[in-house]
Amino acid sequence: MEINGARKGNSDLLRHHNRALIVNLLRHKGPLSRADLSRLTGLAPSALSRLSADLIAEGLVRELGKIPAPSGRPPVLLALNPGYASAVGVKIEKERALAARVDLLGEVQAETVVPFGDPSPGAVISAVEEAIAEVLGERTLGIGIAVSGFVDSLSGVCLFSPILGWREVEIAASVRRRFGLDVHVENDVNALTLAEARYGAGKGISDFICITVGEGLGAGIVIGGRLYRGATGGAGEFGHTLFDPQGPRCRCGERGCLELFASDQFLLREARAMGIDLEELVRRARGGDPDARGIFARLGENLGYGLKDLVNLLNPEAVVIGGERAISEGDLFLPRAAEVLREHAFAGGADGVRILRAELGEEGFLVGAAEVFVESFFAVPLG
Ligand SMILES: [Zn+2]
Known part of the structure; x- marks a missing residue:
């Protein structure tokens, strides 16, 4: 009995492994014919036929129209059904909670925004729960929540968030209780970095840094194709x-952090010194005013020196730059940042570093927050 049990266990595992292989091929290379899949997996056509029939019956895989063939019977293409299951991605901002239902191919299927009056943990978490309820799908793999600050992903606690004024705020437990689903809490820039790594500018790059320039300055670090969170989830506090x-x-309580010189906070200080607001500063720079343009160039310079340190420490293949200010005014300061980086990095170490713009915009945070659950759905069981 025991031996049979063990054999049955092994054959189940093998079957799961082969299913996962097929599903992953369809995820990354689909649509594919049964013959393509047989060739790529090394599975016999009969075994492949049985497995694909099961996957189609379950609804995870579907048949697409036939493709034209020069002669003979045209092959039927198989594709992943991205709506088979979904994950929820949430982003907590300073004054609102955003939530999205994200399908198995990382596409946003539904999105909502719920504002909150004050950033007290109770008010924010109830806004988060309201937003989740609005986008929740039928087969939900889990809920990922992105929040700015120092996050302990394992316990789901936001240890410190200067933007929200939080210390030791328990986020995951209440949401988990309310929806009965797995909850994963992530630093917001890390979430964006995961999304850029999988679907955006970092796709196919195994070592890169993703930075965000906006109200604050953050970084996510990808080493060897994996997000580096550090010992307790605090890696990437570039700002x-x-x-x-x-x-x-x-x-944060300290003096002279880079964020004060390479984010909106720098622009705000400089604008105030000129007796104008940030919008006016942007308008003047856009209009060609040399003083206003000079301020953006100095922001770029400060950022370039910061990037130099990152590049000297980590020797990345690329730096991906996102965040609200980089999206809207990147042309006014990123060229200067790249120049300073290349001029000052150790031994010309930045010469080959590609400077890329983030591709996913604001939605990237939500897609990235959901991504841990999408990834685990596709994980191949280990023999
Ligand atoms: Zn600081």
């Missing part, structure tokens, strides 16, 4: 590396 020990006080 709170030191730029000037005598500089102004940062919202």
Whole structure:
């Protein structure tokens, strides 16, 4: 009995392994014919036929129209059904919660925004739950929540978020109780980095840094094709590396953090010194005003020095740049940042580094928050 049990266990495992192989091929290379799949997996056509029939019956795989063949019977193409299951991605911002239903191919199927009045944990979590309820699908793999700040992904606790004014806020437990689903909490820039790695500018690049320039300055680090979270989830706090020990006080409590010199906070300070607001500063720079353009160039320079340190430390293949200010005004400061980086990196180490614009925009945060569950859905069981 025991031996039979073990054999049955092994054959189940093998069957699961082969199913996962087929599903992953369809995910990355689909649509494919049964003959393509047989060739790529090394499975006999009869075995492949049986497995694909099961997958079609379950609804995870579907048959597409026939493709024209020069002669003989045209092969039927098989494709993944991306709506078979979904995951929810959430982003907590300063004044609102966003949620999206993300399908198995990383496409957003439904999206919603719920504003909250004050950023007290209770108000924010109830806005988060309302947003999730609006986009929840029928077969949900889990809920991923992206939040700015220092996040302990394992316990689902936001340890410190200067933007929200949070310390030690338990996020996952309440959401898990309410929906009865797995919940994963992630730093927001890490979530964007995951999405860019899988579907955006970082696709196919095994070592890169993704930075965001907006109200703050953040970084996500991909090493060997995997997101590097650090020992306790705090890796990538690029904005709170030191730029000037005598500089102004940062919202993290320290002095002279890079974020104060290479984010909207720098532009705001400079605009105020000129007696104008940030919008006016942007307008003047766009109109060719040399002073306003000079401020953006200095932002680029400061960012370039920060990037130099990152590149010297990690030797990435590419730097992917996103975030609201980079999306809207990147042309005014990113060229200068790239110039400073190349000029000052150690031993010309930045010469081959590609500077890429993030491709996924705001939706990237939501797709990335959901991505851990999509990834685990496709994970191949280990023999
Ligand atoms: Zn700081």
